[in-house]
Amino acid sequence: MPIITLPDGSKKSFDKPVSGKDVALSIGPGLAKAALGVKIDGELMDLSAIIDHDVALSIVTERDRQKVLDKDGLFMIRHSAAHVMAEAIQDVIGKDVQLAYGPPTDTGFFYDMYVPEGKKISSDQFDAINKRMAEIIKEDRPFTRYELAVQSRYVDGGMPNGMSKLRGERNKYKLDNAIRALSTMAEKQPEKAVEVSLVGVNLDGSTEEPLRFKATDGATLSFYANGTPGKNWEDLCRGPHVPSTGRIGAAIVTSLASSYWHGQESDDPTHRLIRVYGTAFPTQAELDEYLKQKEEASKRDHRVIGKHLRLFHIDEDVGQGLILWTPRGSIVRKELQNFISAELKKQGYTEVFTPHIGRLELYKTSGHFPYYKDSQFAPIVERQALEELSKSGCTCAEMMNRVEGVSARLAAGINERTKANTIAADRIMADDKLVEGFMLKPMNCPHHAKIFASSPHSYRDMPVRLAEFGTVYRWEQSGELNGLTRVRGFTQDDAHLFCTEEQIPAEIQGCLSLVKTIFSILGMKDYRVRVGLRDKDSSKYTGSAESWDKAEAACIAAAESLGVSFSKEPGEAAFYGPKIDFVVKDVIGREWQLGTVQVDYQMGNRFDLSYIGPDNKAHRPVVIHRAPFGSMERFCGVLIEHFAGAFPTWLSPEQVRVLPISDKTLDYGRKVLASLQAVGVRATLDESNERIQAKVKVAADEKIPYMLIVGPRDAENKAVSVRIRGVEKDLGAMPLEKFVDGLVEEIGLKKALLSVTP
RNA sequence: GCCACCGUAGCUCAGUGGUAGAGCACUCCCUUGGUAAGGGAGAGGUCAUGGGUUCAAGUCCCAUUGGUGGCUCCA
Numbered sequence: 001m002p003i004i005t006l007p008d009g010s011k012k013s014f015d016k017p018v019s020g021k022d023v024a025l026s027i028g029p030g031l032a033k034a035a036l037g038v039k040i041d042g043e044l045m046d047l048s049a050i051i052d053h054d055v056a057l058s059i060v061t062e063r064d065r066q067k068v069l070d071k072d073g074l075f076m077i078r079h080s081a082a083h084v085m086a087e088a089i090q091d092v093i094g095k096d097v098q099l100a101y102g103p104p105t106d107t108g109f110f111y112d113m114y115v116p117e118g119k120k121i122s123s124d125q126f127d128a129i130n131k132r133m134a135e136i137i138k139e140d141r142p143f144t145r146y147e148l149a150v151q152s153r154y155v156d157g158g159m160p161n162g163m164s165k166l167r168g169e170r171n172k173y174k175l176d177n178a179i180r181a182l183s184t185m186a187e188k189q190p191e192k193a194v195e196v197s198l199v200g201v202n203l204d205g206s207t208e209e210p211l212r213f214k215a216t217d218g219a220t221l222s223f224y225a226n227g228t229p230g231k232n233w234e235d236l237c238r239g240p241h242v243p244s245t246g247r248i249g250a251a252i253v254t255s256l257a258s259s260y261w262h263g264q265e266s267d268d269p270t271h272r273l274i275r276v277y278g279t280a281f282p283t284q285a286e287l288d289e290y291l292k293q294k295e296e297a298s299k300r301d302h303r304v305i306g307k308h309l310r311l312f313h314i315d316e317d318v319g320q321g322l323i324l325w326t327p328r329g330s331i332v333r334k335e336l337q338n339f340i341s342a343e344l345k346k347q348g349y350t351e352v353f354t355p356h357i358g359r360l361e362l363y364k365t366s367g368h369f370p371y372y373k374d375s376q377f378a379p380i381v382e383r384q385a386l387e388e389l390s391k392s393g394c395t396c397a398e399m400m401n402r403v404e405g406v407s408a409r410l411a412a413g414i415n416e417r418t419k420a421n422t423i424a425a426d427r428i429m430a431d432d433k434l435v436e437g438f439m440l441k442p443m444n445c446p447h448h449a450k451i452f453a454s455s456p457h458s459y460r461d462m463p464v465r466l467a468e469f470g471t472v473y474r475w476e477q478s479g480e481l482n483g484l485t486r487v488r489g490f491t492q493d494d495a496h497l498f499c500t501e502e503q504i505p506a507e508i509q510g511c512l513s514l515v516k517t518i519f520s521i522l523g524m525k526d527y528r529v530r531v532g533l534r535d536k537d538s539s540k541y542t543g544s545a546e547s548w549d550k551a552e553a554a555c556i557a558a559a560e561s562l563g564v565s566f567s568k569e570p571g572e573a574a575f576y577g578p579k580i581d582f583v584v585k586d587v588i589g590r591e592w593q594l595g596t597v598q599v600d601y602q603m604g605n606r607f608d609l610s611y612i613g614p615d616n617k618a619h620r621p622v623v624i625h626r627a628p629f630g631s632m633e634r635f636c637g638v639l640i641e642h643f644a645g646a647f648p649t650w651l652s653p654e655q656v657r658v659l660p661i662s663d664k665t666l667d668y669g670r671k672v673l674a675s676l677q678a679v680g681v682r683a684t685l686d687e688s689n690e691r692i693q694a695k696v697k698v699a700a701d702e703k704i705p706y707m708l709i710v711g712p713r714d715a716e717n718k719a720v721s722v723r724i725r726g727v728e729k730d731l732g733a734m735p736l737e738k739f740v741d742g743l744v745e746e747i748g749l750k751k752a753l754l755s756v757t758p
Numbered sequence: 759g760c761c762a763c764c765g766u767a768g769c770u771c772a773g774u775g776g777u778a779g780a781g782c783a784c785u786c787c788c789u790u791g792g793u794a795a796g797g798g799a800g801a802g803g804u805c806a807u808g809g810g811u812u813c814a815a816g817u818c819c820c821a822u823u824g825g826u827g828g829c830u831c832c833a
Binding site: 110120122123255256257258259260263264272273274275277303307308314316320367368371372374375442443445474476477478479480481482486574575576579596598625659661662663664689690691692693694695696697698699700701707709711712713714721723728729730 | 759760761762763769789790791792793794795796806823824825826827828829830831832833
């Protein structure tokens with residue numbers, strides 16, 4: 001009879017099978033009341049689940065002892081809320097809305113559904129759906145699980161079992177879910193699996209090609225009713241769910257999107273689903289708090305702030321995803337760049353400049369072209385060459401081939417050095433067939449490799465650290481473009497570290513310490529690291545298994561020694577080597593993926609790079625690509641949101657605004673302005689014919705850190721009255737000279753807070 | 759790229775087939791006011807672009823373009 005081990009290690013034994021609820025009751029009535037479900041041997045289950053053998057069990061509740069929301073509890077609440085939303089939508093829109101898939105997510109849940117032609121779900125109906133959801137929650141109906149066995153001999157015989165129930169509902173999505181579930185179960189017990197054939201069903205009830213899959217005889221499908229099976233709404237679902245709808249607390253539908261069935265593009269209209277997003281919390285107060293946070297986040301939208309504060313502009317005549325930095329935004333970007341540059345200099349980096357384009361052959365050597373041609377701007381072919389091709393009747397397809405071909409000389413060299421068939425034979429083309437051209441650079445590394453190769457190197461000069469704020473161009477899909485965070489032309493804080501294998505860990509450490517310094521100055525103290533490893537089943541990676549193993553080990557070792565939380569992510573590596581990604585949390589807790597550090601054992605081979613070792617022989621350097629802040633565009637975008645446009649003084653486009661009380665003190669205002677500008681402070685004078693209240697309001701809206709109000713009193717005392725951003729009052733007057741000194745110090749130290757006050 | 763929604767003055771947005779609107783910003787005038795918008799006047803729009811339906815289109819339809827949200831992708 002079951003012995004149950006609780007999370008604190010204590011054991012409870014029962015003389016007969018018990019439900020999760022019984023276990024909770026045996027611990028205490030309060031817990032039983034708070035319980036939403038149980039976790040049995042790590043798996044979330046219904047509170048009503050029956051336990052008949054020894055297990056490790058924990059009771060899932062809304063929140064832990066510290067009143068912090070519990071992840072598992074929230075998961076169950078949201079999963080359950082998805083069912084309630086689905087019922088509400090079918091009530092509001094129609095029973096013929098077909099449900100496909102409705103899982104919880106990090107911030108809520110969604111339900112993919114097929115809306116029949118002629119009907120639609122629109123945000124106008126959200127109120128009605130929300131109202132219906134609230135009713136269902138208020139009714140506090142139990143989530144009732146029941147199981148129907150799938151008996152293979154009955155599948156096509158119309159017997160009442162799980163499959164024919166779904167087929168009767170004409171729901172091919174649910175049928176598909178069921179088949180997937182049964183197949184997965186069958187995979188676990190291959191010896192019991194039997195072939196099943198089931199006539200499929202279309203949405204109109206007509207039959208389809210037989211569906212063939214494996215299932216174990218007698219396997220069951222579980223269904224959940226929002227209430228009583230047969231009477232209330234129900235859905236095929238593996239669960240688990242909270243005990244009753246009332247335990248959901250508060251749930252709403254939040255937005256609409258479209259999605260494809262199974263995430264795969266298709267012309268079939270029944271593969272186009274509407275994804276309805278919602279979220280749920282145990283209490284209305286928490287839902288309200290979440291909505292408030294969301295509103296707060298949207299107020300920080302860098303696109304909105306960027307427009308309001310005139311930081312950057314995107315112009316459709318210039319092109320999608322191409323950023324025009326206005327004078328104010330340029331200041332922020334330049335200050336940031338200066339800061340990073342200074343830190344790089346401290347770490348022994350040397351700065352280089354390279355052009356924005358390079359020959360196609362360069363990228364064939366590096367492997368960027370044509371491997372990543374779909375995410376690059378099209379090659380630039382010389383006009384004369386194009387005309388000749390055109391005259392000779394060359395088709396476009398043919399031209400593409402000839403642009404993408406590789407000369408025998410280049411291919412032979414690369415294949416020899418990489419000791420692999422890196423350039424496939426079918427890509428090799430006679431020199432007179434090849435069409436040469438240029439490419440807008442998608443990465444800076446080929447240029448940097450050529451700089452490294454341009455002079456001999458001794459092991460004594462290693463590592464060679466070449467840094468460039470290098471602008472690259474990538475053809476992002478139009479639907480992906482987003483303000484500053486996803487663009488088609490951007491400037492990386494790029495550098496390539498050409499080092500010996502032994503130097504890798506120290507160099508990776510160096511990158512991290514740089515990241516630490518810079519994030520800490522910017523007040524982004526919370527970040528984590530992801531180590532991207534290769535997917536061993538994929539062939540997209542270049543290079544030998546041995547060098548991959550070495551590189552991956554180096555990355556993991558470095559990440560482990562860093563002392564921040566990190567995760568290993570197979571399949572996330574670049575094609576030439578493993579990588580370390582940085583994910584930072586901003587001031588309101590949102591995570592942003594910024595840059596990466598990538599170890600590359602391939603580039604040395606491809607570009608035939610070498611240094612002379614102590615043995616007087618040539619050795620291959622390992623290259624570390626690092627752009628820890630991603631791009632200046634994205635980083636600035638993240639910072640705009642992080643600071644909500646209220647930059648620390650050193651980053652502010654306008655650091656001080658002088659506000660004369662009236663024209664009578666304009667002259668003194670000009671003197672104040674001049675003394676600020678003399679020490680390099682970015683200051684302006686508000687000469688408008690407005691009252692001081694209006695001037696203050698305008699400066700506050702523009703998030704100027706310091707307002708210096710000057711009137712006759714101040715002029716007489718050579719003083720300024722200080723008002724700082726975020727403090728809605730006059731802080732009093734101080735001597736101008738003292739203010740200037742304090743401000744210069746604050747800017748010099750890149751202080752996060754406004755520190756100069758009387 | 760795909761799906762849905764959207765595009766009206768520099769900005770934020772009203773305008774459901776019948777004479778293009780408001781607030782802010784801008785220009786000028788009055789006001790010279792000590793800490794989050796004093797008052798008045800003026801100027802500003804080919805209603806994203808192109809086609810169509812209609813006696814009549816900002817409004818309805820189609821295409822294009824750009825944006826937003828998601829999907830997919832992200833060296």
